[in-house]
Amino acid sequence: MQLILGVIALWLVLGIAGVFFPRNLLLVSRVLFPAGALGALLLAAAALDALGGEIQSRVLPLGLPDLPFHLRLDALSAFFLLLLGAVTAGISVFAAGYFRRGEGTPPGLQCLYYHLFIASMALVLLADDAYAFMVFWETMALSSYFLVTSDHAKAEIRRAGFLYLLIAHVGAIGILLCFGLLHGSGDYTFDNMRAVQLAPVAATVAFALALFGFGAKAGMLPLHVWLPEAHPAAPSPVSALMSAVMLKTAIYGLLRVLFDLLHTQVWWWGVVILVLGLATALYGVVFSAVQSDMKRLLAYSSIENIGFILVGIGLAVIFQSYGMRALAALALTAALYHAINHAYFKSLLFLATGSVLHATRERALGKLGGLIHRMPWVAWLALVGTLAIAGLPPLNGFVSEWLMLQAFLFTPNLPHPYLNMLIPVAAAAIALATALAGYVMVKFYGVVFLGQPREPSLASAHDAGTWERAGLVWLAAGCIALGIAPVAVIGVIDSVTGQLLGKTLGASATGWMFLTPIGPERASYAPLLFLLGILAVWLLTWLAVRRFYHGRVRRAPPWDCGFPAQTARMQDTAEGFGQPIRQVFEPFFRMQRELPTPFDAAPRYRVSVEDHLWYWLYLPLARVTNALTRVVTLLQRGRISVYLMYSFVTLLVLLLFVR
Amino acid sequence: MISWPGLVAQLTEVLLAVLLAPILLGWVNQCRAWLQNKNGPGVLQPYRTLRKLFAKEAVLAHNASPLFRATPYALFACMCLAAAIVPTLGTDLPFSPAADAIALVGILALARVFISLAAMDIGTAFGSLGARREMMVGFLAEPALLMVLFTASLISHSTSLATIVAQLTQAEFVVYPSLALAGVAFTMVSLAENARIPVDNPSTHLELTMIHEAMVLEYSGRHLALIEWSAALKLFVYSCIGIALFFPFGIAQGGDALGLVLALPALAAKLGVGGFALAVIETVSAKMRIFRAPEFLGTAFLLAVLAMLIHFLLEA
Numbered sequence: 001m002q003l004i005l006g007v008i009a010l011w012l013v014l015g016i017a018g019v020f021f022p023r024n025l026l027l028v029s030r031v032l033f034p035a036g037a038l039g040a041l042l043l044a045a046a047a048l049d050a051l052g053g054e055i056q057s058r059v060l061p062l063g064l065p066d067l068p069f070h071l072r073l074d075a076l077s078a079f080f081l082l083l084l085g086a087v088t089a090g091i092s093v094f095a096a097g098y099f100r101r102g103e104g105t106p107p108g109l110q111c112l113y114y115h116l117f118i119a120s121m122a123l124v125l126l127a128d129d130a131y132a133f134m135v136f137w138e139t140m141a142l143s144s145y146f147l148v149t150s151d152h153a154k155a156e157i158r159r160a161g162f163l164y165l166l167i168a169h170v171g172a173i174g175i176l177l178c179f180g181l182l183h184g185s186g187d188y189t190f191d192n193m194r195a196v197q198l199a200p201v202a203a204t205v206a207f208a209l210a211l212f213g214f215g216a217k218a219g220m221l222p223l224h225v226w227l228p229e230a231h232p233a234a235p236s237p238v239s240a241l242m243s244a245v246m247l248k249t250a251i252y253g254l255l256r257v258l259f260d261l262l263h264t265q266v267w268w269w270g271v272v273i274l275v276l277g278l279a280t281a282l283y284g285v286v287f288s289a290v291q292s293d294m295k296r297l298l299a300y301s302s303i304e305n306i307g308f309i310l311v312g313i314g315l316a317v318i319f320q321s322y323g324m325r326a327l328a329a330l331a332l333t334a335a336l337y338h339a340i341n342h343a344y345f346k347s348l349l350f351l352a353t354g355s356v357l358h359a360t361r362e363r364a365l366g367k368l369g370g371l372i373h374r375m376p377w378v379a380w381l382a383l384v385g386t387l388a389i390a391g392l393p394p395l396n397g398f399v400s401e402w403l404m405l406q407a408f409l410f411t412p413n414l415p416h417p418y419l420n421m422l423i424p425v426a427a428a429a430i431a432l433a434t435a436l437a438g439y440v441m442v443k444f445y446g447v448v449f450l451g452q453p454r455e456p457s458l459a460s461a462h463d464a465g466t467w468e469r470a471g472l473v474w475l476a477a478g479c480i481a482l483g484i485a486p487v488a489v490i491g492v493i494d495s496v497t498g499q500l501l502g503k504t505l506g507a508s509a510t511g512w513m514f515l516t517p518i519g520p521e522r523a524s525y526a527p528l529l530f531l532l533g534i535l536a537v538w539l540l541t542w543l544a545v546r547r548f549y550h551g552r553v554r555r556a557p558p559w560d561c562g563f564p565a566q567t568a569r570m571q572d573t574a575e576g577f578g579q580p581i582r583q584v585f586e587p588f589f590r591m592q593r594e595l596p597t598p599f600d601a602a603p604r605y606r607v608s609v610e611d612h613l614w615y616w617l618y619l620p621l622a623r624v625t626n627a628l629t630r631v632v633t634l635l636q637r638g639r640i641s642v643y644l645m646y647s648f649v650t651l652l653v654l655l656l657f658v659r
Numbered sequence: 660m661i662s663w664p665g666l667v668a669q670l671t672e673v674l675l676a677v678l679l680a681p682i683l684l685g686w687v688n689q690c691r692a693w694l695q696n697k698n699g700p701g702v703l704q705p706y707r708t709l710r711k712l713f714a715k716e717a718v719l720a721h722n723a724s725p726l727f728r729a730t731p732y733a734l735f736a737c738m739c740l741a742a743a744i745v746p747t748l749g750t751d752l753p754f755s756p757a758a759d760a761i762a763l764v765g766i767l768a769l770a771r772v773f774i775s776l777a778a779m780d781i782g783t784a785f786g787s788l789g790a791r792r793e794m795m796v797g798f799l800a801e802p803a804l805l806m807v808l809f810t811a812s813l814i815s816h817s818t819s820l821a822t823i824v825a826q827l828t829q830a831e832f833v834v835y836p837s838l839a840l841a842g843v844a845f846t847m848v849s850l851a852e853n854a855r856i857p858v859d860n861p862s863t864h865l866e867l868t869m870i871h872e873a874m875v876l877e878y879s880g881r882h883l884a885l886i887e888w889s890a891a892l893k894l895f896v897y898s899c900i901g902i903a904l905f906f907p908f909g910i911a912q913g914g915d916a917l918g919l920v921l922a923l924p925a926l927a928a929k930l931g932v933g934g935f936a937l938a939v940i941e942t943v944s945a946k947m948r949i950f951r952a953p954e955f956l957g958t959a960f961l962l963a964v965l966a967m968l969i970h971f972l973l974e975a
Contacts, residue, residue: 370782372724383726390772393758393765402761405805409812424967427809428960431802438768438801439794442775446790451782452722514756523818529757533743537736545881549713558720559877560783572779572787580795584953 001056001073003046004081004122007039011119014039018111028107029096029467036115037092043122044085050078051495057128063135070189072128075499076260079336079492080125080252086478087244087343088118094351094471095237097464098358104151110235113150117143117241124249130179130188137175141168144246147238148230160229167226171216175253178209182261193261203262207269210257211276217250219303220310221280222613228287231299232363236354239295240347243302248339251309258317259500267321271422274314278429281307285436286588289443289581290609292365292574294353297444298346301389304433305342308404309335311430315407316501322414325503330517331407333505336493338400341388341482345397348385348475349444352378355464355472356448360457365444365574370453374461377469379449384476386445388483390438394527394534396482399489399515401434406523436581443577452568484527486515575607582609590615665753668919669743672752676742680895681705681888683930688862690938705891709884717880720781730777731878731885737770738892745899748922749911750821750828759818760808763900764801767852770889771797778874789873792949796858796870799956800848806963807848810841811904813970820903828907836973840966842905847959849897851952854890856941858952861890868949895930902929 014032021027050056050073060069073081095114099107120139127133145168149161179188184196198206216223231239258265284303291297312335319328353363355378362368372379388395408427414420453459464472482489494504505517516524545551560566582589590610596603635646685702692699719728743754744763758766775790775797812818814835815826851858854871863869875886903910909925911918947955 370722372726372780373722387769387772390768391765392769392772393762398762398765402765405761405809406818409809409818410816420971421968424806424809424964424971428802428806428964428967431805432798432960435768435798435801438772439798442772442779442790442794446776446779446787450724450726450776450779451787516756520756521817521819521822523759523761524756525759525762526757529754530740530762533740533754533757534733534736537739538732541732541735541885545713545885549881550716552716554716554718555721556718558722558781558783559718559879560781560785561876563784566783568782570784571782572791577787577791580791580953583950584795 001050001058001071004043004050004073004126005058005071007043007046007085008119008122010039011036011115011122015112015115015119018108018115020108022106022108023101025099025101025107028111029099032111032115033092033096033099036118037089037096040085040089040092040118042085044082044089047078047081047085048492051075051082051492063131067131069132069135070128070191071123071126071132072190073126075495076252076255077125079496080248081122082492083248083340083343084118084121084125084245087347087475088241090471090474090478091237091240091244091347091351092471093474094240094354094468097467097471098235098237098354100358104153104235105146110147110150113143113146114238114241117147117238118245121245121249125252128190130176130183130190130193134172134176134179137172140246140249141165141172144234144238144242148234148242150235150238151233157233160226160233164226164230167216167223171213171223174209174213174216176213178206178213178257181206181209182257190256190261194263197263200266203264204266204269207258207262207266210254211273214250214254214257215276218247218254218306218310219280219284220276220306221283221303222617224280224284224303225611225613225618227303228291228296228299231302231350232293232295236295236350236357239299240350240354243299243350244343244347247302247306248343251306251313251335251339254313255500258313259320265317265321267318267416267419270314270317270319270321271419272314273310273317274422274426277307277310277312277314278426278433279307280304280310281433282429282436283307283588285433285440286581286585287609287611288440289436290575290578290589292578293363294356294365294368294444294448295350295363297365297440298349298353301437301440302342302346304437305338305346305389308400308430308433309338309342311335311426312338312404312407315404318414318419320501324412325501326505326518327407327410327412328501329497329503329505330403330410332497332501333490333493333517334400334403334407336496337403337486337489338397340489341396341400341479344475344478344482345385345388348472348479349382349389351468351472351475352382352385353448355468356461359461359463362455362458365447367455368448368453368458369451369455369568369571370449370458371461372449374453374458375449375463378464378472381469381472381476382449383445384479386441388479390441391434392438394483394531396479399483399486399525399527401430402515402525403517404430406517410518410522439581443574447572447574447577451571454568454571454573484531485512486525486527487512490515490517582607588612662751662753664916665751668749668751669753672747672749673739673743676747676895676899677739677888677892680742680891681709683895683898683934684891686931687894687934687938687941690935691941694938694942705887709888712879712884712887713881715880717882720877722781723877724780727777727780727877728882730773731882731889733773734770734889735885735892737766737773738889738896741766741896742892742899744820745896746821746824746903746910747899747926749919750825751911752821755819755821760812760820760823761805761818763820764805764808767804767893768797768801770893771801774874774886778877781877783877785873785876789870789876792870792952793874796851796952796956799953799960800851803844803848803956803960803963804852806960806967807841807845807904810837810963810966810970813967814838824903824907824910825912827904828910828912835970837966837970838905840962840969842901844959844963844966845901845904847955847962849901850940851956851959853894853897855937857944857947858955860946868946870949898930898933899926901933902926
């Protein structure tokens with residue numbers, strides 16, 4: 001606990017140091033950010049140490065009089081702190097090489113917001129009373145708002161930032177009301193909330209408010225609209241941090257309320273989370289397939305992954321409410337495993353897009369291509385992230401997918417007939433979403449890194465610098481390690497499931513190499529053997545081909561069915577690659593097409609794909625709000641005598657009531 | 660835990676699969692030729708093609724990246740691994756605990772992603788077109804295959820393919836309604852995944868509707884040989900999955916040596932019949948328009964989900 005608080009204090013000091021030297025890029029990037037990364041590593045180590053240990057509490061004499069900050073470090077907090085520290089270490093090292101002069105906010109201020117952001121996230125995870133939680137939660141939202149709008153000279157970035165801030169606050173209201181219900185008649189410490197027994201109706205309302213509030217932060221449908229706007233607007237390390245860690249604090253909050261502060265779980269809460277999670281996952285992945293901006297594509301993919309995590313939580317609630325604790329542990333383990341996986345591969349990919357952005361000044365997929373030749377480091381490391389996020393063995397994305405499918409597959413008969421029908425349909429939807437994720441990632445990687453450069457300016461693209469490479473290598477190594485050592489990772493997650501569900505998964509019955517969550521005869525998976533098998537066959541084939549045949553290679557122009565006038569513009573664009581998805585999932589989109597006629601002198605093809613929810617939900621809501629505001633403005637007369645009269649009338653009415 | 664006879668059987672099975680997979684392809688082509696009143700090149704033709712390709716020099720485009728050169732090997736390795744976990748002759752496979760049915764789908768997806776990325780690597784019009792279509796077929800075929808395997812796993816309470824087959828062999832002559840639906844779905848998926856009519860045509864290079872052939876246009880020499888060999892192995896693996904799930908009778912239980920020897924002619928007979936059936940399907944059906952393919956595969960996906968639902972509802 002001391003060490004963790006020390007690291008948080010270090011971050012705050014580093015941030016404040018940045019304010020004093022706002023334009024000293026050398027100091028900020030060579031001293032402050034690397035020191036922050038070192039702190040993050042320490043934090044991860046301390047959190048790992050605290051995972052198996054006892055619950056530690058502490059009261060900080062800060063805040064309002066009589067309202068000190070209560071902090072508590074238990075297994076759930078420690079797990080998310082571990083995630084925060086391990087991923088932030090890589091992102092901070094990358095950021096050391098990333099921030100430049102002349103890109104919006106000066107580097108020193110950037111450093112302040114950045115470190116304030118990570119410190120507030122760490123404190124959110126530690127908070128043990130509603131007051132401290134909300135203070136840190138709002139600090140997190142505000143500091144990240146300033147990071148998102150760091151390029152505030154552009155109008156669309158200010159707009160994205162406003163949308164983000166708006167939805168963050170609408171969500172915060174939900175969380176605040178939820179705590180208001182949970183505390184019963186006592187004080188606002190979480191200890192008191194744990195002791196309060198709520199009536200079923202009140203508990204359900206509290207659950208709904210928590211799901212709304214934390215769902216808004218996590219990007220759950222239909223509150224996801226800020227995510228594809230805010231993530232591309234932010235500088236890449238910040239997008240990585242928001243996607244990898246901030247979305248997970250929302251998951252943390254949901255788990256804290258569901259399994260810790262509320263005592264009982266009702267089965268249909270699980271169904272609500274499961275269905276919303278499925279909808280979020282499918283919606284996110286389908287939209288991500290039709291994007292033509294690489295960061296928007298990744299942002300939609302984050303929505304999909306959050307949906308996946310929610311599905312795991314929903315299943316865990318269903319199983320826990322029926323007392324099937326072993327299966328609940330399996331589903332929750334899958335969700336937590338996916339949370340940490342997503343943190344690693346998504347930050348890796350966001351940082352890779354940052355390097356591409358710096359090298360080419362281009363975010364549109366349609367103007368990239370062929371970067372594997374110019375930026376081999378970024379390209380090969382991004383390939384690891386691409387394969388991992390597509391859920392392919394033996395990398396980490398596959399492990400959580402595997403665990404999740406096992407949870408579906410070994411669902412025994414639930415006492416509810418409709419639930420029994422929901423389970424296979426949900427499994428099918430998850431399988432479909434994962435397969436679509438593969439489609440999206442092939443599109444992303446193929447269009448950005450492979451093929452021919454679509455613009456002549458790409459010939460001058462340069463590879464990432466040393467700091468950036470180091471950050472990317474750290475995250476890619478994490479993807480591989482999480483993929484091939486699942487038993488060790490589940491050993492870490494077990495302390496969380498033990499705390500929340502009172503039951504651990506116990507990942508292996510037959511040694512560290514085999515992942516056998518239910519029993520070796522039911523299912524087992526050994527990623528290390530798998531990897532070794534592939535590599536062995538690969539090597540043997542290569543040696544055999546070399547041994548028995550020649551290794552001659554001749555370079556020639558591409559064949560392409562003998563077509564000689566091949567140009568880079570004949571490759572698939574991002575829009576072209578997404579076209580089958582646009583066609584198959586047409587009802588999902590609000591599409592506007594503009595097609596040229598055969599006789600157009602200057603033919604133009606345009607297609608715009610938008611979200612139905614904007615038109616069905618948000619714009620009507622905005623109109624209603626505007627109409628209500630107009631009613632309120634009737635009060636505004638702009639004359640002081642009228643306002644004085646209002647005060648007088650109010651006083652009269654109040655006196656009438658008080659007497 | 661790992662027994663030596665098991666290991667020997669495992670290695671033999673993989674080697675047999677790798678060496679004999681081209682015969683299956685040759686047999687299908689031969690049957691198709693007969694059905695079309697042609698003489699046909701004989702069942703050994705794929706070997707001749709492979710030998711010819713291996714002997715030729717490999718021509719690479721100027722801008723081919725290392726990924727392009729590594730993909731044929733990766734593809735071949737994936738298919739060998741897939742062949743290692745599907746029970747062909749016996750169910751005693753020491754490699755089986757390393758990868759179960761979900762991992763099998765994962766291996767096939769890994770191979771698909773690799774070949775699609777390689778197809779986009781040169782940056783030709785046909786390459787990226789093929790990659791896009793392959794992924795379009797894949798995103799529906801993959802979950803459908805997963806659902807088929809799930810139905811079988813639900814019946815046998817295990818996702819390990821060896822255990823599934825062992826369970827299904829014991830329950831002889833019990834007809835599972837869920838498996839019947841899953842069988843139809845599986846047939847449709849295998850046709851699509853192996854680039855067969857009605858989804859794709861394996862024997863053409865000059866059609867605007869090609870999928871698999873469009874992706875491998877830029878390959879030549881030993882790289883193309885490995886890709887062709889992997890395609891043959893893929894057909895073999897899919898046939899063996901079908902046999903293992905729907906006609907498992909005759910597959911040896913455990914490491915029984917005599918059973919293994921007897922299983923070989925049984926497998927050959929089943930593959931012969933299966934290959935002929937495939938040739939008949941290809942002869943009597945016409946190729947679909949490319950945008951009918953999602954409907955075709957969507958049907959397969961729904962059938963597979965229905966199979967799983969039926970299992971949940973009827974417990975059978």
